Amino acid sequence: VAAPKAFDELKTRLAQVTDINRVRRILGWDMQVMMPAAGAGARGEQQATLDRIAYDIFTAPETGRLLEELRSYEDSLDPDSDDASLLRVSRKDFEKTVRIPADLRTEIVKAGTEGFMAWRLARPANDFESFRPHLEHHMELRRRYVELFPEADEPYDVLLDDYERGMKASEVRVVFDRMKEELVPLVAEARELYGDDDGTLARAFPKDKQEAMAREIIDLFGHRENSWRLDPTVHPFASGGGVDDIRITTKYEPTGLESFFASMHEYGHGLYEHQVAPELDRTPLGGGVSLGMHESQSRMWENLVGRSRPFWRFFYPRLQERFSPLLDDVDEETWFRAVNIVQPSLIRIAADEITYNMHIILRFELEQDLLAGNVEPRDLPSEWNRRMDEYLGIEVPSDADGVLQDMHWGTGTIGYFPTYSLGNVMSVQIWERIKEDLPDLDDRLERGEFAPLREWLGEHIHKHGRKFTPQETLERAVGSRIDPEPYLAYLRQKHGAATPA
């Protein structure tokens, strides 16, 4: 069937919206990486204008009319086709977006900015009380938002769906409860196994060499030419303006090698966007399917590759040489332990592979309690501190390094945190499947051959973009929905008492 004229009209509208959203990403990148600080005011106006225009084009009655007119065309198509997927996904996006009254949307955006400003002052001042009214307002707005979708099984689902389309809180709870059960004892075993930090990573790695290493690893992992940038920022992130305009950032500290791991992490995000099928470009399907799936990619390159034995067998001699004489006295085994050490700590973003998940589970539980009214914002710091002790045996010395540490709640972002751990879980499901398809994967990594892995990911995950839901995408790649067992087995095997690290 030839596509009807209405389909071209719809695609043109959606291409405009996509273009604007990509421009907004470039402007966001620019703001964090390039913009002179004093330009923030004008930039805020510009972003608000573009956001408003994209919203108006997307939610215009004409979009709804075209989607209606195209129902029979959609029914005539293979549901897996690009056209059917475009209609299915756009219809869902449209129906969710138009359900939100413009004034609530404006209020949420405004509260997000104000809350962020308040959080930015409250954190260094260790002053939760000055931020509390903003959190209360955020929760009130979120409850109004949730009420617009009475068909949801539970309130949290509505928020989670914005970041992980189709995922239910009940499913996350099953996964996280199982993880909690295993991880709390595993942390204790790993503590025993690794012992205390020997300070290897506290050495002074020269900044210019850190930067050269970051560039080297991005190019070794591989990408098309003239299509990537790597820049320094305060908070590493990945962004870009299209499949051939990928921009990742990292942070160079005077000591340690976090810049290197952050680069591998952001490479994973960047590669996902880089390998979306060109046919999906300039459509709402062109991009990663969800935060969780994105995180599965970043964590795979950071941890399953970048903290693995095969990788360091290949890369450690290079690293030693590049930083010589800094690591001349550190052998591969010592290095491998240093980059894998498990040690409960206060700050999520500095946490190791295992305890990271406990930070997430704690936030997921508190978000549900806040939304349900089981925990009031005023009780949040004490609840936070109680659970940090229970889950990680950590005493929290201040709210600055406790409940105020993350930006997310500052901006009113609720439902986002669980996707980090969902990504960890999915990364190992995918990894196990890759090892079935590429039995010599470890040998390849040990020889510094990353193309087979990169290509597998492109073919089985990246190219689909947003055509399917995150869980459908996972199922197509590995044969099942989310399942924590492979991830738990991987952690036990790597960090557990039964096998030496």
Added chain:
Amino acid sequence: VAAPKAFDELKTRLAQVTDINRVRRILGWDMQVMMPAAGAGARGEQQATLDRIAYDIFTAPETGRLLEELRSYEDSLDPDSDDASLLRVSRKDFEKTVRIPADLRTEIVKAGTEGFMAWRLARPANDFESFRPHLEHHMELRRRYVELFPEADEPYDVLLDDYERGMKASEVRVVFDRMKEELVPLVAEARELYGDDDGTLARAFPKDKQEAMAREIIDLFGHRENSWRLDPTVHPFASGGGVDDIRITTKYEPTGLESFFASMHEYGHGLYEHQVAPELDRTPLGGGVSLGMHESQSRMWENLVGRSRPFWRFFYPRLQERFSPLLDDVDEETWFRAVNIVQPSLIRIAADEITYNMHIILRFELEQDLLAGNVEPRDLPSEWNRRMDEYLGIEVPSDADGVLQDMHWGTGTIGYFPTYSLGNVMSVQIWERIKEDLPDLDDRLERGEFAPLREWLGEHIHKHGRKFTPQETLERAVGSRIDPEPYLAYLRQKHGAATPA
């Protein structure tokens, strides 16, 4: 009178258009300075989408209706007020823009891109014939454009008005004829005076020191903190996202100090945008009034400051020290001659202060001849070469370094060139007026005090933005319209036989 509701509605619409246009400038900067090359395709689509949206918002019938409704409000205001100026200027912009049919506009944009691509290949291949059909198409489109404005005195006025609002070709001819008369003999005198190039500027100035000097001079000239960037590019330009987001670029060559002069030039452009009154921000009045007035600012900082005796008395010892030992054997007098030497040459952008204007006059004359059909595109190379010989005594060895040297005609831009020399002329009219207001200007410059000059420009020119026409703006600042005599007197005084350089 309180502003009517329609005025707020109009301002909101115009603020959206302004925001989009500023975003387009940032994207243009990004494309030239930051974007990975492979991102060009997606970026082109994004720019086209934003251009189309800004056009649709601006030319919507609602804009016309609001402008009509606000006529009586406009009449009730002081014409010099911000509100009256906004209405006056927007009305003129609107009337010109809606007169152009959408399909002609699209065709012009498309031909511009195609012509640019053809020019980019034709220049290195020295192949004018491959570019000729594009030039013919450009001229045909320009004639169709001109026909939409039958009220114009002559066709060229319509094109010139796009870059220099309200300026007439007849007025430019009077100025340029007078300049030609004076400059042709003055070039000969200056050649005699300076003699041959002694190679001082052909030395190898280390790139890192060039960059440090460029930053130093921008900061010495002065600006508000955290609001400027300086980056390297292939073709230096100035851009930005608002009064506190100014981005200039320069080019570092292995020899010479063009990067330094280009930085001073782009500083002049940047300062103009930086000092527009904040009240005009996010309106169509927020920005430089014309290309000519912009160029008067860039040329002032590059030439009237940056190639002056007082400046080098202040700055040469610093320069010598920073580049030591490279210039240890070069005294201030030798340096001053080196940066001011007059020598007819092939390439406009490398030309000295005097001969630069002959390059412009030649292009202005040829543009009029092309538009009138007096010169056919096929005869353009021979006409070019003939006039280069007549005006500058230069034999043109190839079209690559002749008629194909500039990008402007490649993109179909006709009417732009004269503004460069109009800027030169106006720069000295303004300079003479400043010296009346600041009698100790030379002493100040010799002490490295640039604030009085900067502030004068802000107060008398920059703050007005686009409120008045370019010539009204000039008249407010100096008391008269454009007049070549002060500029000619300056050139004679500086480079003529009567006074030593």
